[in-house]
Amino acid sequence: MTDRIQRIGLPVFVLLAGILVWELIVRIFAIPPFVLPAPGLVLATLLKDGGLLWNSLLVTLLTTFEGFLLAMVGGIGLAVLFNQSRLVEYAFYPYAVVLQVTPVVAVAPLLLIYLPQPLAVLVCAWIVAFFPVLANTTLGLNSTDHNLIALFELYKATRWQLLWNLKLPSALPQILAGLRIAGGLSLIGAVVAEIAAGSAGAGSGLAYRIAESGYRLNIPRMFAALLLLSLAGVAIFFALSAISHLALRRWHESALKRER
Amino acid sequence: MSTQDPAIVSLRGVGKTFENGTVAVNELNLDVRAGEFISLLGPSGCGKSTALRIIAGLNGASAGTVEWPNGTADTGFVFQEPTLMPWANVAANVRLPFTLSREDSAKSNAAVARALERVGLAEFADNYPRELSGGMKMRASIARALVTEPQLLLMDEPFAALDEITRFKLNNDLLTVWQELRRTVIFVTHSVFESVFLSQRIVVMTPRPGRVFREIVVDAPYPRDERFRTSAEYAGFCRQAADALGKAMAGGA
Numbered sequence: 001m002t003d004r005i006q007r008i009g010l011p012v013f014v015l016l017a018g019i020l021v022w023e024l025i026v027r028i029f030a031i032p033p034f035v036l037p038a039p040g041l042v043l044a045t046l047l048k049d050g051g052l053l054w055n056s057l058l059v060t061l062l063t064t065f066e067g068f069l070l071a072m073v074g075g076i077g078l079a080v081l082f083n084q085s086r087l088v089e090y091a092f093y094p095y096a097v098v099l100q101v102t103p104v105v106a107v108a109p110l111l112l113i114y115l116p117q118p119l120a121v122l123v124c125a126w127i128v129a130f131f132p133v134l135a136n137t138t139l140g141l142n143s144t145d146h147n148l149i150a151l152f153e154l155y156k157a158t159r160w161q162l163l164w165n166l167k168l169p170s171a172l173p174q175i176l177a178g179l180r181i182a183g184g185l186s187l188i189g190a191v192v193a194e195i196a197a198g199s200a201g202a203g204s205g206l207a208y209r210i211a212e213s214g215y216r217l218n219i220p221r222m223f224a225a226l227l228l229l230s231l232a233g234v235a236i237f238f239a240l241s242a243i244s245h246l247a248l249r250r251w252h253e254s255a256l257k258r259e260r
Numbered sequence: 261m262s263t264q265d266p267a268i269v270s271l272r273g274v275g276k277t278f279e280n281g282t283v284a285v286n287e288l289n290l291d292v293r294a295g296e297f298i299s300l301l302g303p304s305g306c307g308k309s310t311a312l313r314i315i316a317g318l319n320g321a322s323a324g325t326v327e328w329p330n331g332t333a334d335t336g337f338v339f340q341e342p343t344l345m346p347w348a349n350v351a352a353n354v355r356l357p358f359t360l361s362r363e364d365s366a367k368s369n370a371a372v373a374r375a376l377e378r379v380g381l382a383e384f385a386d387n388y389p390r391e392l393s394g395g396m397k398m399r400a401s402i403a404r405a406l407v408t409e410p411q412l413l414l415m416d417e418p419f420a421a422l423d424e425i426t427r428f429k430l431n432n433d434l435l436t437v438w439q440e441l442r443r444t445v446i447f448v449t450h451s452v453f454e455s456v457f458l459s460q461r462i463v464v465m466t467p468r469p470g471r472v473f474r475e476i477v478v479d480a481p482y483p484r485d486e487r488f489r490t491s492a493e494y495a496g497f498c499r500q501a502a503d504a505l506g507k508a509m510a511g512g513a
Contacts, residue, residue, distance in 0.1 A: 151337065155356070169345070
């Protein structure tokens with residue numbers, strides 16, 4: 001119980017202390033808001049510009065979510081395909097790596113030339129997010145217990161049964177770990193692409209709001225938008241962690257509390 | 261059980277050389293008769309597990325033939341580890357052979373319940389493997405191998421990792437099940453005492469490459485229980501088997 005209080009209480013305490021110190025520094029040194037806005041002002045801006053920022057947040061989140069879904073389908077699908085056919089794996093795996101190691105900031109401007117902006121942003125979110133799903137799922141599929149595979153062969157399991165009843169469930173912990181990483185990365189991909197795109201309009205995402213506020217020296221709004229982005233990232237992480245925990249809590253060591 | 265009983269499976273000059281050049285078994289000849297409880301006894305790494313996997317069809321033989329006079333028998337296999345699916349509960353694990361053959365659930369439900377009853381796990385059907393002790397996991401693994409009541413049960417050192425008390429208990433229970441079902445069992449072990457207690461016939465194998473060194477017939481009557489385990493007769497067979505094993509290792513080394 002005390003452990004729980006400490007785990008929640010300590011970070012909250014650090015947060016409050018940090019905000020207090022920040023507020024005091026801004027007041028004592030009379031720092032102008034276009035250099036560093038006080039936390040109170042950031043909060044006020046968040047409330048004042050709430051509607052605008054909220055709509056932008058929804059745009060960014062929608063892109064993130066779509067990118068994440070595509071990464072999930074693409075990553076798991078490609079890993080299954082690689083697992084089924086060595087030749088396909090040899091042919092395409094190197095290009096998956098190339099896609100991963102090329103910085104998305106550098107790819108985004110290129111994509112914007114060829115694709116309509118919303119699609120380009122989505123593709124960026126997908127590119128960054130799909131590789132961890134692919135890599136983790138591949139690892140999981142290849143780590144299946146060899147004796148269980150032998151047992152399935154003994155009972156004349158079909159290829160499909162081997163995949164569906166054995167390999168995918170045994171890879172589930174790794175798949176979920178990959179998805180947890182992909183959730184955060186698809187948000188990063190969406191933000192990077194929005195900033196690279198940099199076009200205005202009603203349909204602009206939160207990242208564009210940050211860039212725009214920067215040009216206008218509207219620093220409090222920059223902070224407010226940044227705060228929203230961080231909160232969105234944290235929410236995504238917790239949601240995926242909760243899903244992972246629910247799926248594994250009965251059987252996988254990672255989701256079980258260690259008895260002492 | 262007499263020598264006139266028909267063979268269920270025969271190995272003729274079976275050899276197995278792995279890709280790295282290791283010769284696991286060489287010139288292995290063995291007749292296994294229907295309904296027999298036979299042990300393959302030998303030191304670790306003598307190729308007895310390989311022989312078992314060749315019979316199961318999990319490994320191919322590099323030389324010789326495996327003959328099935330009455331057609332390939334349906335086979336159950338128990339590994340050295342319990343080899344259960346951790347994400348599925350005990351009942352689902354035991355049901356696996358039926359799941360894979362798409363058996364209808366009414367028939368398989370009854371068979372799963374019967375198999376769990378046989379190994380004493382009826383109350384643990386809904387538990388997950390990690391909630392069971394080592395001995396109970398092995399019982400679940402045996403239940404899975406028994407659920408289809410296969411003609412041939414192959415067991416690859418299934419109790420090697422268990423403590424002695426649990427192993428004795430499982431030995432007793434295995435014999436009870438065998439006497440009920442009267443199926444053929446091929447049991448791989450490196451324990452002289454286990455092989456004598458369980459089997460009608462012990463095949464002593466030489467170290468790598470594994471060959472049959474000697475066969476010992478254990479003609480003590482069943483049922484065998486704790487009294488047999490402490491009898492002079494049992495001790496005599498153990499001495500005989502240990503002696504043969506010692507010679508097999510000296511000759512092969």
